[in-house]
Amino acid sequence: MPTTLATIKDNLDHRIGEELMVVAQAGRKKTTERHGVLKETYPAVFVVDLDQDENSFERVSYSYTDILTKNIEIDFEMDKDES
Structure with missing residues (x-):
């Protein structure tokens, strides 16, 4: 598991264009799942184009x-296909 912001960004830089699922905390014991494609990475943020x-x-x-x-948490769809 990446432990620094730089390693997280570096890992995502290599996966631009891949499908992923983002599981976000949405309050007490609630999560939201969103599917999309990793579109771009910037110095402080990354952008996901969502499934319309x-x-x-x-x-x-x-x-x-x-x-x-x-x-x-992010899970790349390709990782699931391989397992």
């Missing part, structure tokens, strides 16, 4: 800190 069939908005951005603090 299940979301009312087109894209969402998260900070690398969200991953580090476990506010969100």
